[in-house]
Amino acid sequence: MIAEIYKIFKENNYATIGVCIYLFFILVAIFADLIATNDPLRINFSSSGLSRNLPPSWEYFLGTTSNGRDIFSQLIYGSRNALAVGLSAALAVAILGTIVGLISGFYGGWIDNLIMRLADIALGLPFLPFVIVLAAFLGPSSWNVVIAIGLLLWPNAGRIIRSQVLTLRERGYIESAKVSGCSNFRIIFLHIAPNILPLSFLYGSIAIGWAILTEASVSFLGFGPSDVISWGYMLQDAYSSQALSLGAYIWFIPPGICIVLMVVAGFFISRGYEEILFPKIKK
């Protein structure tokens, strides 16, 4: 496994860049308290009153918002929320998709039928509108995005994994496991699951970018939590505080760049990983 992962990075520049970007943001998130120069939510004052819309300076690297908050510190703390949302959504999609795909593919019959009908319904729901309604239903929280992604994106992973399981089920070693009296549970999770884990990982890594983009959109639309600093929240704050007409690029450009970096890193990793999984694409 480790040798396999090492091979991916040795041969693939995309994946290496993606992983470097993630490592960078993980470090930033861990050491956010040390890196941030101010409390991100504190309203700053100076001797001449509220420190609003200040240009970049040594005290405020990226200046301040129209409420006198430090933009740089918000940006640093925002990485925590993005990582938490992205990684938990990836986990949700990978776990749900894997379990559903395994059960559906292994048992077949009415269970398979039911699960595939549920998949059609999940794919029939418009994604972002559903997240908005869910956020209104459950109250503002970053977890809404994770729940919605789990609820709506498992079919993509589930269907692919299911078809993989269908072919694995017919293999000789599964047959012999059955004959030797293995329980279905044991066959599914011990004999079949390890073979489809790479696929689970692939769909999980695709979900990271989706989750971060969705979280940003939901916060931007004003359905996110107001006490958690996220990049989407920063953009919403900037948009509603006339940062656009003030030309405060330094306020709304950096959060967007962070989102792009994080999402593109997810794309790069899944792309690199795909080339290893399906080497036909490479030539």
Added chain:
Amino acid sequence: MFDFWSIVRRFLYMLFVLWIVATIIFFMFRLMPGSPLTAFIGTTFTDEQHDLLVKRFGLDKSLFEQYTLFIVNTLKGDFGLSFTYNKPVINMIIEALPNSIILTLFSLVIAYIFGVIAGAYLAWKRATFIEGFSIPIVLTTRSAPEFWLGMIALAFFSFQLDIFPSGGTSAAGVIYETTLSKLTSLHFYYHLILPSLVLALYLQGLPLLLMRSNMLEVMQEDFVTMSKMKGLSSWRIVIYHAARNALLPVATAFTLGVGFAFGGNVVIETVFSWPGLGRLLVFAVSSSDYPLAQGAFIFLTAILILMNFLADLLYLFLDPRVSYKTKN
């Protein structure tokens, strides 16, 4: 031709999915914490006024009665009255729908024309510096949040350079008398340019990458090799033989893209204050206007499901492998 009954079956199945989604949405709104009228009723309302409103919106009936009424009314095209505007929801949706359709189609057409040409070009330039340089750029534009691109475009083109309007479909004070007069007004299209270009920038990645990988695949097939041996020019091979076949999945993706873009337009419409269906939904949800939110959501879902259905059909029609098999 292909099997008529399988299409009917698919169509009925589509209606079934729509019904399930409508049911989920109905119960989500009904089970939301708090009275649905809290946002609507002023503090100065008397108890009688309150009761009258509750009756008027049918909130005094049992949940089951409300549900059957909702399904019957929805089938009749009646989505009830908006809490905030006190107008029939269906009228508000019909007013917003053309704006959304035009924005979506306009951007999709720009995105797909550009994406298909650029994708074919990049496949042709396989393993060159141009390709190595372009693909990461394409992936990056796909990763940027639409609303953020919109914010940059607004700050730069509207506020700084002042060459495009900052939102809406008309200048302040101008009201289009009919939908037709709006759709024939140049002013409307002037307002359309910025949002649709931003949306197109976001949407072009999919057709581009799809076209490129299809082209790479098709170029390796026997009939392309055959054309080369016949001595046809490489340009002719690319246009007449390879591109034609590579376009099939792109056409399907376009149809799927219409349904998908409708849902995603929620953010772009909000940034540009574009009075479409998505913005209506955001407004309705944030002001707890349940009938309006329900109606807008069901419309968005119907469009998405219908487009998925059409994409299926299109695939049957266009893919020679599928239609050939059924013809014989």
